[in-house]
Amino acid sequence: MKKFASITCALLFALSLVGCNTVKGVGQDIQKAGEKLEGAAKKKQ
Numbered sequence: 001m002k003k004f005a006s007i008t009c010a011l012l013f014a015l016s017l018v019g020c021n022t023v024k025g026v027g028q029d030i031q032k033a034g035e036k037l038e039g040a041a042k043k044k045q
Helices: 002-019 023-044
Strands: none
Touching: 002 023
């Protein structure tokens, strides 16, 4: 499970870098990705 989460984080991070133009945008994308992962983790508990 940890390997899957690590791969997912890496992919989301790479996509966020491609999809935004500013540092602020990167921060927002990373925050949203973190919220998605947090929600997925809570569902697994």
